[in-house]
Amino acid sequence: MKVIFPGSFDPPTNGHLNVIERASRVFDEVEVVIGDNGEKTNLFSAEERKEFLEEITADIDNVKVAVTDSLIVDYAQKVGAKVMLRGVRALTDFGYEFELAMMNKSLYPEIEIMFMPTDPKYFVIRSSSVNELARMHGRVKGLVPPCVEEALKKKFKYPGA
Amino acid sequence: MKVIFPGSFDPPTNGHLNVIERASRVFDEVEVVIGDNGEKTNLFSAEERKEFLEEITADIDNVKVAVTDSLIVDYAQKVGAKVMLRGVRALTDFGYEFELAMMNKSLYPEIEIMFMPTDPKYFVIRSSSVNELARMHGRVKGLVPPCVEEALKKKFKYPGA
Amino acid sequence: MKVIFPGSFDPPTNGHLNVIERASRVFDEVEVVIGDNGEKTNLFSAEERKEFLEEITADIDNVKVAVTDSLIVDYAQKVGAKVMLRGVRALTDFGYEFELAMMNKSLYPEIEIMFMPTDPKYFVIRSSSVNELARMHGRVKGLVPPCVEEALKKKFKYPGA
Amino acid sequence: MKVIFPGSFDPPTNGHLNVIERASRVFDEVEVVIGDNGEKTNLFSAEERKEFLEEITADIDNVKVAVTDSLIVDYAQKVGAKVMLRGVRALTDFGYEFELAMMNKSLYPEIEIMFMPTDPKYFVIRSSSVNELARMHGRVKGLVPPCVEEALKKKFKYPGA
Amino acid sequence: MKVIFPGSFDPPTNGHLNVIERASRVFDEVEVVIGDNGEKTNLFSAEERKEFLEEITADIDNVKVAVTDSLIVDYAQKVGAKVMLRGVRALTDFGYEFELAMMNKSLYPEIEIMFMPTDPKYFVIRSSSVNELARMHGRVKGLVPPCVEEALKKKFKYPGA
Amino acid sequence: MKVIFPGSFDPPTNGHLNVIERASRVFDEVEVVIGDNGEKTNLFSAEERKEFLEEITADIDNVKVAVTDSLIVDYAQKVGAKVMLRGVRALTDFGYEFELAMMNKSLYPEIEIMFMPTDPKYFVIRSSSVNELARMHGRVKGLVPPCVEEALKKKFKYPGA
Numbered sequence: 008m009k010v011i012f013p014g015s016f017d018p019p020t021n022g023h024l025n026v027i028e029r030a031s032r033v034f035d036e037v038e039v040v041i042g043d044n045g046e047k048t049n050l051f052s053a054e055e056r057k058e059f060l061e062e063i064t065a066d067i068d069n070v071k072v073a074v075t076d077s078l079i080v081d082y083a084q085k086v087g088a089k090v091m092l093r094g095v096r097a098l099t100d101f102g103y104e105f106e107l108a109m110m111n112k113s114l115y116p117e118i119e120i121m122f123m124p125t126d127p128k129y130f131v132i133r134s135s136s137v138n139e140l141a142r143m144h145g146r147v148k149g150l151v152p153p154c155v156e157e158a159l160k161k162k163f164k165y166p167g168a
Numbered sequence: 169m170k171v172i173f174p175g176s177f178d179p180p181t182n183g184h185l186n187v188i189e190r191a192s193r194v195f196d197e198v199e200v201v202i203g204d205n206g207e208k209t210n211l212f213s214a215e216e217r218k219e220f221l222e223e224i225t226a227d228i229d230n231v232k233v234a235v236t237d238s239l240i241v242d243y244a245q246k247v248g249a250k251v252m253l254r255g256v257r258a259l260t261d262f263g264y265e266f267e268l269a270m271m272n273k274s275l276y277p278e279i280e281i282m283f284m285p286t287d288p289k290y291f292v293i294r295s296s297s298v299n300e301l302a303r304m305h306g307r308v309k310g311l312v313p314p315c316v317e318e319a320l321k322k323k324f325k326y327p328g329a
Numbered sequence: 330m331k332v333i334f335p336g337s338f339d340p341p342t343n344g345h346l347n348v349i350e351r352a353s354r355v356f357d358e359v360e361v362v363i364g365d366n367g368e369k370t371n372l373f374s375a376e377e378r379k380e381f382l383e384e385i386t387a388d389i390d391n392v393k394v395a396v397t398d399s400l401i402v403d404y405a406q407k408v409g410a411k412v413m414l415r416g417v418r419a420l421t422d423f424g425y426e427f428e429l430a431m432m433n434k435s436l437y438p439e440i441e442i443m444f445m446p447t448d449p450k451y452f453v454i455r456s457s458s459v460n461e462l463a464r465m466h467g468r469v470k471g472l473v474p475p476c477v478e479e480a481l482k483k484k485f486k487y488p489g490a
Numbered sequence: 491m492k493v494i495f496p497g498s499f500d501p502p503t504n505g506h507l508n509v510i511e512r513a514s515r516v517f518d519e520v521e522v523v524i525g526d527n528g529e530k531t532n533l534f535s536a537e538e539r540k541e542f543l544e545e546i547t548a549d550i551d552n553v554k555v556a557v558t559d560s561l562i563v564d565y566a567q568k569v570g571a572k573v574m575l576r577g578v579r580a581l582t583d584f585g586y587e588f589e590l591a592m593m594n595k596s597l598y599p600e601i602e603i604m605f606m607p608t609d610p611k612y613f614v615i616r617s618s619s620v621n622e623l624a625r626m627h628g629r630v631k632g633l634v635p636p637c638v639e640e641a642l643k644k645k646f647k648y649p650g651a
Numbered sequence: 652m653k654v655i656f657p658g659s660f661d662p663p664t665n666g667h668l669n670v671i672e673r674a675s676r677v678f679d680e681v682e683v684v685i686g687d688n689g690e691k692t693n694l695f696s697a698e699e700r701k702e703f704l705e706e707i708t709a710d711i712d713n714v715k716v717a718v719t720d721s722l723i724v725d726y727a728q729k730v731g732a733k734v735m736l737r738g739v740r741a742l743t744d745f746g747y748e749f750e751l752a753m754m755n756k757s758l759y760p761e762i763e764i765m766f767m768p769t770d771p772k773y774f775v776i777r778s779s780s781v782n783e784l785a786r787m788h789g790r791v792k793g794l795v796p797p798c799v800e801e802a803l804k805k806k807f808k809y810p811g812a
Numbered sequence: 813m814k815v816i817f818p819g820s821f822d823p824p825t826n827g828h829l830n831v832i833e834r835a836s837r838v839f840d841e842v843e844v845v846i847g848d849n850g851e852k853t854n855l856f857s858a859e860e861r862k863e864f865l866e867e868i869t870a871d872i873d874n875v876k877v878a879v880t881d882s883l884i885v886d887y888a889q890k891v892g893a894k895v896m897l898r899g900v901r902a903l904t905d906f907g908y909e910f911e912l913a914m915m916n917k918s919l920y921p922e923i924e925i926m927f928m929p930t931d932p933k934y935f936v937i938r939s940s941s942v943n944e945l946a947r948m949h950g951r952v953k954g955l956v957p958p959c960v961e962e963a964l965k966k967k968f969k970y971p972g973a
Contacts, residue, residue: 008169008194008195029280032250032280033169033250033251033280033282034169044625044626077626078623078626078627078628080628081628089193089194090194095266095283105256105285106614106616106619108285109285109288109614110614110615110619110623113614113632113633114623114628114629119190119193119194119284120284120285121194121282121283121284122256122282122283122284122285123280123281123282123283124266124269124270124281124283127270127771127772127775128771131771131911131914131915131918132915133911136911136915140883140915140919142849143849143882143883144883145883145885145886145919146919149918150918205786205787238787239784239787239788239789241789242789267775267777267780270775271775271776271780271784274775274793275784275789275790288610288611288614289610293432294428297428297432301400301432301436303366304366304399304400305400306400306402306403306436307436310435330491330516330517351602354572354602355491355572355573355602355604356491411515411516412516417588417605427578427607430607431607431610441512441515441516441606442606442607443516443604443605443606444578444604444605444606444607445602445603445604445605446588446591446592446603446605449592449932449933450932453750453753453754453757453932454754455750458750458754462722462754462758464688465688465721465722466722467722467724467725467758468758471757527947527948560948561945561948561949561950563950564950589938589941593937593941593945596954596955597945597950597951652813652838652839673924676894676924677813677894677895677924677926678813733837733838734838739910739927749900749929752929753929753932763834763837763838763928764928764929765838765926765927765928766900766926766927766928766929767924767925767926767927768910768913768914768925768927771914
């Protein structure tokens with residue numbers, strides 16, 4: 008079974024990576040899909056985010072990365088994916104995720120949305136918190152993969168980076 | 169990929185059936201596992217619950233039903249299941265489910281727990297509510313499969329049943 | 330418009346009374362309905378609870394008190410009530426109440442369930458907490474109406490009561 | 491009893507319409523009040539939103555539509571409304587709604603805020619999600635009334651619209 | 652400042668121990684208070700629970716252990732404690748804890764209730780889950796201190812224990 | 813024990829003041845720390861917020877006020893504070909607060925984050941709601957200290973202010 012794992016991944020965190028790795032052991036094929044709605048002001052471009060994800064999943068054979076500017080359910084239909092995977096980091100995410108799942112299912116009834124709980128070790132990592140932290144030159148090591156850490160340090164001009 | 173779908177199913181509801189049907193289209197094999205801890209006072213015996221589940225899943229080839237008196241993670245290990253499936257009915261279930269997932273994962277780190285949201289049509293159905301309803305001779309049609317409806321009416325001596 | 334305000338009221342608290350008073354100013358007729366399922370072990374009998382409620386609502390013309398051993402939706406249909414009122418004490422009640430509302434609405438689609446938030450002054454009062462408190466001879470004054478306070482002190486043999 | 495049903499209705503959804511219809515059967519008079527704070531960047535002007543609401547409630551005698559740039563509690567006092575109605579779509583709304591209710595009650599103690607649960611069929615519809623969906627030319631049929639659907643298609647230049 | 656840390660500790664877990672250790676570094680004196688209401692059917696007697704807690708806190712100078720059959724706020728007043736500490740394990744505990752805090756504060760207004768978040772490493776451990784696990788001979792090592800582990804194995808007759 | 817009480821305090825409310833007063837009775841020294849990240853568009857400047865806080869805490873000997881543009885955990889380390897205090901206003905705050913606490917603890921493991929529940933009397937007051945209210949010339953008396961009330965009336969040009 009092929010699943011898509013959609014998100015903005017701006018940037019991808021170690022929490023995302025953990026979900027991708029675990030999903031790659033459960034499903035035949037995992038397609039990480041970066042939403043590029045062109046409206047939100049992202050920190051990294053869709054192309055940069057794609058490169059991060061490709062680098063950090065390079066060793067996992069059944070994972071590929073794509074970018075889409077379509078509605079995610081339309082993309083799922085186009086590539087013939089029947090399962091959409093969402094990571095959930097404890098309770099705080101779940102209300103929103105559940106609502107999104109129901110909305111997506113009403114648009115594309117054949118799709119199944121499955122939630123995978125984030126490993127507690129990563130459950131406090133949220134892309135937006137990482138960015139806020141980096142903006143103030145906080146320590147992001149361990150929260151994001153090395154290539155993202157490096158990019159954040161460049162972007163926010165860490166002293167000595 | 170083989171998944172187990174554990175629960176007490178006392179009795180199985182249309183919400184359970186909905187999750188089983190959808191899971192059978194996502195995973196290669198779904199094993200519905202009835203927990204029989206011998207401690208809780210159940211309405212139906214493990215054997216009766218197994219019969220209900222076998223009857224209502226008779227048409228789905230890749231579903232089978234089992235009973236266990238072991239810890240569910242021990243059972244999963246024994247049968248070589250790497251994924252445990254849980255249905256979640258909106259927010260109210262999730263806190264408990266998340267905690268249970270983390271506990272199970274700490275006991276058997278290789279297992280993945282995946283949550284599948286219940287179809288909104290069924291999200292108000294909980295076995296215990298069905299039983300309470302039946303106890304007062306309420307209308308359970310549409311909440312549970314016909315064989316369970318019949319058994320509840322007998323058990324609670326509905327007038328005319 | 331006539332509304333019913335169902336509950337177990339074991340015993341009625343000042344929070345209940347506050348909801349009843351406010352509801353009596355919004356609706357033409359408020360019928361407080363004590364559920365007497367005969368299964369739960371209540372602290373006070375349905376008859377005692379009815380007396381408490383009648384005493385504390387004696388001054389409110391459009392409030393009456395009833396006891397039923399039917400499903401509450403069946404009772405609502407029998408007395409022709411189209412609105413069921415529920416008090417909600419902050420977030421902790423709401424998940425359960427919402428689920429109950431949906432279940433009741435699926436059994437009797439014409440009924441409307443409306444939630445009235447408890448006054449913050451009373452929002453920590455729950456009948457079961459009051460009972461636990463009284464069991465240990467805690468101070469229940471201000472949590473329950475005087476007649477209930479007196480009954481609790483007798484029931485739990487407060488020293489000097 | 492007259493109630494006001496305040497909101498931004500940007501745009502009104504089928505969920506809003508469902509609450510309005512049901513409220514019109516419970517209360518003598520329902521006044522839908524569009525908040526026009528002039529600060530937020532709305533998709534539709536207050537005037538457009540008023541037209542949508544008037545069109546979709548044209549058949550319900552005891553519903554009228556108004557626009558206000560006052561605080562909603564000041565408006566309520568001005569028109570002599572003692573009850574403010576809010577729709578709640580499952581748990582996710584409730585925390586915010588409860589807080590808002592308490593704030594409004596502290597500003598205008600005589601007002602009663604009542605919550606009406608959204609029909610599960612509509613519970614995933616949120617104006618902002620509808621707008622985001624329409625921005626990407628998703629299918630909004632069934633989520634909003636026909637006149638709103640048409641306006642969204644024009645606004646977002648759906649192909650063939 | 653002296654704080655009390657009340658609970659049933661049936662049995663104490665590594666999560667409890669973690670809170671006690673951390674609290675002992677924040678406050679001058681920490682009194683762990685075991686509630687012995689004599690009503691609940693506990694797994695371990697108050698005396699056994701006291702022994703567990705004394706053993707596992709033996710090395711922490713400013714911690715002592717007590718048992719009370721009074722209301723906890725009465726006990727706090729008697730021993731002159733102005734702060735009551737509660738551990739909170741993520742969101743699921745908080746609703747209940749908040750309510751309890753408000754109730755206690757209404758009974759004894761001078762008391763301050765402070766919440767200390769459980770270390771994520773321990774946040775899935777709940778005494779009742781540990782007991783249920785032990786009842787089925789599950790692995791409790793790492794969830795509870797060694798002396799409790801041993802007692803659970805004896806109590807539930809683990810094979811080879 | 814010295815604690816820091818960080819926040820944006822834009823502006824400080826009576827809820828903040830209530831937490832500060834209570835904390836000053838529990839801890840030896842309370843340092844209120846205003847975050848000045850220079851990014852967010854605040855209503856009041858860091859300097860103005862400092863003046864408000866100094867005025868309203870002038871009578872409490874062991875409270876002082878500071879402004880920082882560092883990460884709060886870096887500031888805590890610099891001033892040698894081992895405890896960070898957060899006020900929590902019922903359930904709605906807690907998910908976010910818990911996540912923030914875990915993030916901060918992962919950056920500075922020696923710090924302890926403690927939550928103090930807001931007095932129910934103040935629990936509906938949020939700085940952003942106060943500002944929105946003031947923007948519409950609503951009544952903010954009782955929600956904020958007199959000096960803040962005056963400043964809000966000037967800022968938003970209340971008629972007669």
